[in-house]
Amino acid sequence: MTTYMTPTADTITTRTTAIKLHGPEAFEGMRRAGRLAAEILDALAPFVQPGVTTGQIDDIVRQMTLDGGAIPATLGYRGYAHSCCVSLNNVICHGIPGDKVIRDGDILNIDVTPLLDGWHGDTSRMFLAGDVPIKARRLVEVTYECLMLGIEQAKPGNFLGDVGHVIQSHAEKHRYGVVRDFCGHGLGRVFHDAPEVVHVGRPGTGPELRPGMIFTIEPMINGGKPGIRMLDDGWTAVTRDRTLSAQFEHSIGITETGCEIFTLSPTGLHQPPYA
Ligand code: MF3
Ligand code: CO
Ligand code: CO
Numbered sequence: 001m002t003t004y005m006t007p008t009a010d011t012i013t014t015r016t017t018a019i020k021l022h023g024p025e026a027f028e029g030m031r032r033a034g035r036l037a038a039e040i041l042d043a044l045a046p047f048v049q050p051g052v053t054t055g056q057i058d059d060i061v062r063q064m065t066l067d068g069g070a071i072p073a074t075l076g077y078r079g080y081a082h083s084c085c086v087s088l089n090n091v092i093c094h095g096i097p098g099d100k101v102i103r104d105g106d107i108l109n110i111d112v113t114p115l116l117d118g119w120h121g122d123t124s125r126m127f128l129a130g131d132v133p134i135k136a137r138r139l140v141e142v143t144y145e146c147l148m149l150g151i152e153q154a155k156p157g158n159f160l161g162d163v164g165h166v167i168q169s170h171a172e173k174h175r176y177g178v179v180r181d182f183c184g185h186g187l188g189r190v191f192h193d194a195p196e197v198v199h200v201g202r203p204g205t206g207p208e209l210r211p212g213m214i215f216t217i218e219p220m221i222n223g224g225k226p227g228i229r230m231l232d233d234g235w236t237a238v239t240r241d242r243t244l245s246a247q248f249e250h251s252i253g254i255t256e257t258g259c260e261i262f263t264l265s266p267t268g269l270h271q272p273p274y275a
Contacts, residue, residue, distance in 0.1 A: 002195075002207040013118075013189045021212030026119070026188055027253050027260065030214060033121030034251050034262025036068045036114045041125055042269045048127040050104040054086040058097030061112055070114035073122075073191050080235065085111040085124075092179055092220050092228055092237040092245040104130035107140055109247045113191065120187045122216050123263035124249040125270055135223070136244055137273070142174050143221040143246035144272050150199070150217045154252055154259040158209050164201025167219050177226035179245070182237065184216040187251060211256050218249030 005011065005018040012020070022030075043064055044057060062083035065072045072083035080096075087095035087109040088102070095109075102108065111124035126140045146167045153162040171178045184197025195207050199219040224243030231238060239245050250270075251262045264270055 004210060015190050015193050017194055019186060019194050019207060019213060020188065021210055022188055022214050022253065023212065026214060029117060029119035030121065030188065030251060030253060030262045033070070033114055033116040033119040034123065035121070035266070036065075036070055036116055037112050037121035037123045037251075038263045038265045038270060040064045040068070040112050040114065041110060041123065042265050042267055044110060045127070045269055048102065048108070048110070048129060050102055050106070050130045052102050054088070054095065054097040054100045054102065057086055057110060058082050058084055061110070065112070065114045068114060068116065070116040073113040073115040073120050077191065083112075085109070087111070087245070087247070089244055090239045090242050092222070092239060093182055093247060094235045094237055096233060096235055102129045105132050105136075106130075107132055107136050107244060107246065111247075111249060118189050120189075120191050120251075121263060122187055122191075122249060122251050124218065124247055126246050126248065126272065128273075139176065139221065139223050139244055140246045140272055142171065142176065143219060144248050146170050146219045146221060147217055147248040147250060150219065151250065151252060151259065151261065154209060154217070154254060156209055156211055156254060156256065159204055159206050160195060160197060160209065161201035161205030162203050163217060164198050164206070165203050168200040171219070171221050177222040177224060179220035179222060179226050179228060181228050182220060184218045184249070186213070186215045188214050209254050211254050213254040214251070216249055216251050218247060220245060220247045
């Protein structure tokens with residue numbers, strides 16, 4: 001059973017099982033945090049090139065986040081010690097920045113979450129380094145389409161199952177696998193809140209969408225099977241069959257008529273092929 005709540009000063013900062021229905025103040029806070037998150041990814045674009053390390057990307061993200069008056073929400077989150085996640089090629093998500101050098105033909109996801117005035121702007125997109133083979137570019141494009149098809153379903157009266165269903169249908173039409181082990185999430189003053197946003201599903205199932213809900217959609221799509229394997233670092237998830245994986249993420253809020261995307265790039269850079 002799904003329950004909804006109007007957050008109060010006491011509950012707004014705590015994770016709840018009920019789904020929070022936020023007001024205009026939250027939407028304004030999310031707009032600002034989401035805008036900064038998108039601008040951080042925009043600024044990375046020229047920098048993500050063969051020869052750069054994932055640790056250097058993390059340094060830039062940290063600096064840009066602080067310059068924007070925010071704090072990287074991942075820094076110290078459950079023991080995570082970095083300002084973003086950088087997930088290369090067969091890494092599905094939560095790749096830890098370090099000495100790894102980006103090479104020609106790599107695809108990578110960079111996921112940032114600036115915490116600005118108490119609000120979390122959570123977004124990720126794919127970057128292409130150098131000359132990327134068509135097969136990998138196709139996976140990136142279809143994954144972006146999956147996110148946007150899901151967002152089209154995000155409106156009052158629809159259900160989370162409608163969102164998952166279109167994502168799954170589109171991915172599987174291309175014989176890709178949708179990762180089941182990680183999902184989108186409610187957010188706001190809380191980083192990971194109810195509901196869980198699963199990227200597969202059946203129409204008309206799951207929680208009904210209502211104005212004021214704020215959550216991410218962040219499909220992880222594998223070039224092969226959906227299975228994952230966790231590395232010994234306890235964070236990095238890779239494809240079990242070693243195929244490539246892609247992901248895009250936006251933070252959105254349900255409005256009276258549809259939804260507002262908080263993490264759109266002011267310059268349109270959120271969208272492949274980033275011409
Ligand atoms: N930004 C990720 C998400 O989309 C969460 C990363 S948590 C970390 O939910 F600790 F791995 F960074
Ligand atoms: Co997220
Ligand atoms: Co994220």
